[in-house]
Amino acid sequence: MTKLSTYHPSVSRIIDNINKVIIGKEEPIVLSLTALLAGGHVLLEDVPGVGKTMLVRSLARSVDCDFKRIQFTPDLLPSDVTGVSIYNPKTLEFEFRPGPILGNIVLADEINRTSPKTQSALLEAMEEKNITVEGNALPLADPFFVMATQNPVDYEGTYSLPEAQLDRFLLKLRMGYPNAQEEMQMLDAVGMKHPINRVEPVMTKADLLKMQEAAANVYVAPQIQQYIVDLAQISRSHPDVYLGLSPRGSIAMMRAAKAYAYIHNRDYCLPDDVQVLAPFVLGHRILIRSEARYDGLTPERLVHRLLGAVDVPVERESVHER
């Protein structure tokens, strides 16, 4: 991450702000921001207690968005997510009480604990950007950013997300433990009062929307598009791959690369952006053959191999017709 570390000033402010709460962890922060600016969602897979919630909350506070949290449990119903109409005896009318999904930044905690029915309610909302409640289509808030977490350790009583659903997350991240020094700092910081309460917004919601727009306008050279396509193609024909990168994956790759370039204060994409993001964009979208998996092939290693196999475009002429 250090090699591209000139950030866009606004992004820099956000990162500094979040760093008040989350010590270290620059990579997950930058990647979460990438997903936020690209208009995508993040799946965080990690053990409990590494700061997933803190990350999302501080992010929400920084950009002045409202933060909602859904704790997924096996008995959670779709309406617990979307909201429910309740009869108001005073007005003699059904009144809609919006569910947590109508917030800007939603933490969907332990998404794999709930039933597929409830999961799909959330995922559909993520994709469609609106929900249908009792026949009425309700638009979701803008910006809308879901950060779902899932716990990799106990699979007891979980409903793992199907591949089609995983595809809807732009990035899949891990938080990882802080190192000893960071953990010491963290204990220090928590001592008196939890730092989350000290986090103040550094920009308005409108600023965030502008940033999203700017990120979408980042220039992607034809060579880079070609590079992404080459990557997708090779992932589909690789012998160890059961299911390669979908076209939606290619689009996600490009969107993420744009946002990533924007974060690094560039208005054009580099192959480096693609390379850095590839493990997070591709990792959960590619299914490895079980034989290869038993041989110890992890998605990260596979992506690394794919990157090694695709020529980085270094000339204008290399934009070849296919």
Next chain:
Amino acid sequence: MRRKIGQIQWLRYLIFVCGFLLFWEWLRPLDQISDTGNLPIFVVFTAICFLLSALKLRWWVSFLLKFVLMLIVLQVFLIQENLISGSWFTFILTELQNNLQFLFTGDFVSLTPFFRTLLFLTLLWLMSYLLYYWFIVANRIFFFIIMTFLYIGILDTFTPYDGSGAIVRVFLISFFAMGISTFARLYQGREKRKFPKQVLLWSIPLLSILAVSAAVGYAAPKLPPQWADPVPFIQTMSDNNNENEGEGGIQKVGYGENDSRLGGPFVQDNSIAFWAATEASGYWRVDSKDVYTGKGWERSRDAEPQSFQSGDQVGIDLYTENVATEAREAIVYPSQNQVLDRLVYPYGVQTFFSGQVGAAVDSDFGVVETFNRAQYPDENYTIAFEEPQYNIDDLRNDSELDDDNTHYRYTQLPEYLPERVRELADEITSSADTRYDKAKAVEQYFNQNGFQYQTQDIPVPEDDQDYVDQFLFESKIGYCDNFSSAMVVLLRAADIPARWVKGFTAGQPGSNPSVSTPDGMSSYLVTNGNAHSWVEVYFPETGWVPFEPTQGFANPAEFTSEEDEAPETPEAETETPEEEQSPAPEQPEEQQQEEEQVADSQTDSNSVHPLYWIIPSAVLLIAALALYVTRYKWLTAYYIRKYRNERSEETYEKAYHYLLRLLAHKGFKRHSGQTLREYAITIDREFGNKQMSELTSEYERILYRNEKSAPAWINAVELWENLIKQAAS
């Protein structure tokens, strides 16, 4: 830091000196394998060139110095005109003009000594530069060492040059040079103050290993060669090999004086020289020589062939009208694979009949040269000859009153001929009264006194040794050249005029597969192995009478005696084929071909000389190779000049990509999955600065942002040049 560089440089110069010594080994054999003379001057010239290269003068200063040096050498050697006078300039100009013309027409033999020397000096100059580059700049010495070993090996195998001393020297020098070079490489980046200690620590084991390995190598038993000598082997193996062309590479050996250095072993070569159909078998005469030098045979003057027509009397008179003769005829079918440019003829030759082939004769030496044999390789020729029968009584009763000229010319011996040869001659001939008996006594001498016919392990006389003396008193082994030369020298020492003759023996009876033998004739197959040399003794009233001193050979000439009707010496028929096979020497033949080859190229400039193709293509090939090997040197210089002032839209990209290529060539290859940014970081780490990253980020904008590159290039060109220079050094 400065001092350390100096120390390393000092080591490099040591290696460079080794390079010069190695190159000296390249020059050493030249006087033996070519007609190059005055080698010390060339060596001195090379040494000065090397020195000038090492001094690192400005290029034009060293160029000027070398050029002046070259002119001085040329002046010393060749140019008659004074260096300062104006005619000197005209001389060079005309020389250059003429020689360039020769060069382009492929007429390499006509090149004047001046031009050859000029070319050779230029070559030495270039070599000094090349070796400077290899040894000091590139620090790659192994290739040259290997080439030196190959060179010595090839010369040792294919030419008379004896490389056994050279190979030991080359081994010592190159081992030492490589040891020092390894040390220099290891030492780079160490602390400077330890230098003297390090040198000591390194050089003592190096020198002792060198001494031990050289001593072991020298003392260890060596296997004899496992393969036959490759030269005749290759010639025999290749069917359509034109022998003369095949020897193109080394035919310059002993140019013009081919018998001037006799001695050394040879290997049997059974490739066909010619088929002959003849009514009377006998030796085929080709050439004779009159001056014995102490090392071999030369002519007292150059052969001056007079051309003659088919059917003319050739005028080779080897005997007087007192000799009884018999008219005979013979047809010679030369081998198509080996264009002999001499006509062979039997004793008593009168006329040649041949449709196409033009010829010229020097009747004094008995050399018949042809002009255009190469064009009619399968043209046979018919010879009418009067076969002589020498009467022994007449020979015995000969007046022995030679005319002064003949006597003087054919009794000459080198001034330094050892006295014991004369003493031996007196001893052998004292008991005989007549010239014939004396000659016979000498001829028979070799049969009785422990001489052995042998083709291997024949020594070459050292500088202070006489060829005949060595044979007579030391080695006592040899082949026809030894025997015949010894007999001539002994006869001359006994004041009897005699000369040395070359040719072929009668050959092996057989039937010619391509032509049927005419009635009354019998066919003989004459191979290169039948090449031979023998002796002719002068009898004023009879002429030149052949004698055969070589063991295992019998004189085919007919001798009659009134006392004894039977021929005193058996005729050729009694010669067993085995006998003839085994002792048939190849070396005279080989030399003869060389001589004829040269004669051909001199007289017949119409035919395309093989060198016409070989030399230019070899030069082109070498040039191309050199260009290819040094491509990044000159390409870099070229691109720096080109892109420095170029302002086109593509310049940045092209320049950047050339830089990538150059870096890849220097060992920093970007693998295809690596982004430019990552690559730039590795390069910067290597060079210890940030220039590559700067250049790359600009290039990224051009490439991935589609920016105009021309303005960016103006800013980046300096950066790029720095990087290129850094990468190229």
